[in-house]
Amino acid sequence: MNLVFITAFGGAIxxxxxxxxxxxxxxxxxxxxxxxxxxxxxxxxxLGVYTGSYLNSDLVVNESMLHHFIGIGFFGAFxxxxxxxxxxxxxxxxKKTKSALIYMVSTIFGSILLFSFGVLCVI
Amino acid sequence: MKLSVxxxxxxxxGAVLRLFVNTQMTFSQFPFATFTENISxxxxxxxxxxxxxxxxxPEWVRVGIGTGFCGGFTTMSTFAADSITLxxxxxxxxxxxxxxxxxxxxxxxxxxxxxxxxxxxxWRKVS
Numbered sequence: 001m002n003l004v005f006i007t008a009f010g011g012a013i014x015x016x017x018x019x020x021x022x023x024x025x026x027x028x029x030x031x032x033x034x035x036x037x038x039x040x041x042x043x044x045x046x047l048g049v050y051t052g053s054y055l056n057s058d059l060v061v062n063e064s065m066l067h068h069f070i071g072i073g074f075f076g077a078f079x080x081x082x083x084x085x086x087x088x089x090x091x092x093x094x095k096k097t098k099s100a101l102i103y104m105v106s107t108i109f110g111s112i113l114l115f116s117f118g119v120l121c122v123i
Numbered sequence: 124m125k126l127s128v129x130x131x132x133x134x135x136x137g138a139v140l141r142l143f144v145n146t147q148m149t150f151s152q153f154p155f156a157t158f159t160e161n162i163s164x165x166x167x168x169x170x171x172x173x174x175x176x177x178x179x180x181p182e183w184v185r186v187g188i189g190t191g192f193c194g195g196f197t198t199m200s201t202f203a204a205d206s207i208t209l210x211x212x213x214x215x216x217x218x219x220x221x222x223x224x225x226x227x228x229x230x231x232x233x234x235x236x237x238x239x240x241x242x243x244x245x246w247r248k249v250s
Contacts, residue, residue, distance in 0.1 A: 011138020
């Protein structure tokens with residue numbers, strides 16, 4: 001029960017941070033959904049740093065409060081896949097094929113690379 | 124203020140539902156749980172986008188369900204983590220995971236948008 005509550009708490013804060021960054025940045029860029037690229041790659045980097053640091057510790061990861069709060073709750077909700085899918089489809093529907101490709105490649109590979117980079121930074 | 128409350132509540136419930144799906148789907152090394160969450164969340168956000176396109180949905184509903192719930196339910200950071208973990212056992216499975224998540228997410232979002240548009244038209248006729 002505690003783990004559910006702590007996940008909800010992390011998720012609420014994560015989603016709220018994404019909302020704030022989204023409203024702050026989206027007014028400044030129009031051609032590419034820059035806000036979601038940034039949120040997703042930064043969130044992936046953060047999860048990487050967190051993952052790298054628990055790899056070195058002897059915490060029982062999957063059952064810990066910290067893991068539910070930071071890993072599943074906060075970074076899980078801070079980053080998003082649904083907005084990525086919908087924004088990519090909208091760019092394609094507007095025939096902005098090049099922007100759509102840049103958006104998809106930078107989000108997917110950016111997230112994977114920055115997650116690995118985050119892990120490597122701390123181990 | 125109203126929007127922030129909607130996002131906080133949506134994000135909390137999205138993350139809890141994701142935790143629930145995670146605990147239900149631990150039968151394989153392939154990250155089926157994250158895959159299911161990302162695809163179904165993309166579909167739901169697509170529906171919402173389609174409905175909002177053609178009707179004046181209150182902003183707190185759009186933000187609460189879209190940014191909060193769908194955003195909190197789906198995840199890119201765990202997707203990235205899954206990809207790296209899977210890469211250590213099978214590069215083929217990793218490529219399948221990335222390809223199917225992206226293609227599936229976009230297809231689900233597109234179908235969702237079409238369903239949402241249909242719904243909003245029906246809605247208009249009825250009301």
